[in-house]
Amino acid sequence: MSLSTMRIPNLLSRYCHQNHQLRLFSSTRSLDAEHNFKLVVVGGGAGGCGTASKFVNKFGSGEVAVIEPNTMHYYQPMWTLVGGGVKTLAQSGRPMESLLPKSANWLKDSVTTFEPENNRLITESGDVVNYDFLVVAMGLELRYEKIKGLPEAFDTPGVGSNYSVKYVEKTQKAIEDFKGGNALFTFPNSPIKCAGAPQKIMYLAEETFRNKGIQANIHYHSSLAVLFGVKKYADALWEVVKGRGINVHLRQHLVEIKPETKEAVFENLDTNEQTSVPYDMIHITPPMGTPPALNSNTDLVDAGGFLNVNKETLQHTKYPNIFGIGDCTSVPVAKTAAAVAAQLGIMRKNLGAAISGSETMPAAYTGYTSCPLVTGKSSLILAEFDFQAPPQPMETFPVNQAKERWTMYQLKAHFMPALYWHGLVKGWWEGPGIFRKIFSLGRA
Numbered sequence: 001m002s003l004s005t006m007r008i009p010n011l012l013s014r015y016c017h018q019n020h021q022l023r024l025f026s027s028t029r030s031l032d033a034e035h036n037f038k039l040v041v042v043g044g045g046a047g048g049c050g051t052a053s054k055f056v057n058k059f060g061s062g063e064v065a066v067i068e069p070n071t072m073h074y075y076q077p078m079w080t081l082v083g084g085g086v087k088t089l090a091q092s093g094r095p096m097e098s099l100l101p102k103s104a105n106w107l108k109d110s111v112t113t114f115e116p117e118n119n120r121l122i123t124e125s126g127d128v129v130n131y132d133f134l135v136v137a138m139g140l141e142l143r144y145e146k147i148k149g150l151p152e153a154f155d156t157p158g159v160g161s162n163y164s165v166k167y168v169e170k171t172q173k174a175i176e177d178f179k180g181g182n183a184l185f186t187f188p189n190s191p192i193k194c195a196g197a198p199q200k201i202m203y204l205a206e207e208t209f210r211n212k213g214i215q216a217n218i219h220y221h222s223s224l225a226v227l228f229g230v231k232k233y234a235d236a237l238w239e240v241v242k243g244r245g246i247n248v249h250l251r252q253h254l255v256e257i258k259p260e261t262k263e264a265v266f267e268n269l270d271t272n273e274q275t276s277v278p279y280d281m282i283h284i285t286p287p288m289g290t291p292p293a294l295n296s297n298t299d300l301v302d303a304g305g306f307l308n309v310n311k312e313t314l315q316h317t318k319y320p321n322i323f324g325i326g327d328c329t330s331v332p333v334a335k336t337a338a339a340v341a342a343q344l345g346i347m348r349k350n351l352g353a354a355i356s357g358s359e360t361m362p363a364a365y366t367g368y369t370s371c372p373l374v375t376g377k378s379s380l381i382l383a384e385f386d387f388q389a390p391p392q393p394m395e396t397f398p399v400n401q402a403k404e405r406w407t408m409y410q411l412k413a414h415f416m417p418a419l420y421w422h423g424l425v426k427g428w429w430e431g432p433g434i435f436r437k438i439f440s441l442g443r444a
Helices: 003-018 046-058 076-083 168-177 197-212 231-244 337-355 406-424 433-443
Strands: 034-042 064-067 072-074 093-095 105-107 111-115 120-123 128-136 181-187 216-222 247-250 252-258 263-268 274-278 281-283 322-324 369-376 379-385
Touching (some): 034 046, 034 105, 046 064, 046 337, 046 406, 064 128, 072 076, 076 168, 076 197, 076 369, 076 406, 128 337, 168 197, 168 281, 181 197, 181 274, 197 216, 197 231, 197 281, 231 369, 252 274, 322 337, 337 369, 337 406, 369 406, 379 406
Parallel strands (some): 034 064, 034 128, 128 322, 181 281
Antiparallel strands (some): 111 120, 263 274, 369 379
């Protein structure tokens, strides 16, 4: 063996030692990297960023990793206002790098395989990531392809969706270009994030058409049997739709869109009968589900494909070193950023206890969530409720929050985005529980 040949492995070994975060991209597993962390967070959404920020200081530098492929992070609750022409898409996004804690390792990758029995996972690039504790915060994926004719129909006029960064501006254009006729809004036959959003954009569109003097036949097609899951707020919303002449069709699920004839095909979930409805514009809320890497692992998920956690402790029902937060979990709560904030406080206490070696979980999630129901560009019903069956109001302010209010709209449009960027994703905001207690003293 020549001297130059002997030097190559020594030099490579020294380089890899000095650059311990090196990822060797290769189709062969022998060259793939292996990482070891105390805590791994899968997902860089609100729950993932908030959790990483909460726990990075509990460990030394480089002991916490966040696995997230996207370089941009979006405040998705703002997309209602983007589609409605109130905010811009640029206002809703920030670089992922600016939100993750500096002393955490960011692996720009996706998880393809979980191996909970071995306390490790495999990434799309082939890396092996070992962990002591794992937090799954993968959110939900949009499944437009489950509707025949999508996503191709988004390339045609009058079709938009506020749920995707690709299509939210198409909603804005569809509303701007609308000259009259049928305006359809849909709610799919699956769990979704922010269950109030399909209605919010409808109310903004109706207000826009009305102010322009445009005649619109507005139809809301929902797979649900109710207008909203909490009776107090559903009653208020029925008054809104009746007052504005909006037609509501329950138990109707969008199965196909035909852009060449501008028709939407709905299936009645009780009779299976299909009906074609012409549209001049349509806002589509897609079916959603957890990512395949998660829902394909039967050791981790329930029958619906959601991470199987205790609804109060957020700890996995089988693996005590795994926790979940946000939309991808089996917690029976409306999937919102407000729920993530409340769960973050539970995560701080319970994951912290597990890291300290305790088998007892000190905190219990009450199911708090919130849905700011925008009904116009200066009005909002602030729905706050829990995960009881049926859900019960869990209001913060000492007023009737089922009433449309200008003040609540200002909270949604201006205060909540700042609270999200500077509070929730940074790990500081754990929901309005403390304020609810203060205001309740005033009501006592």
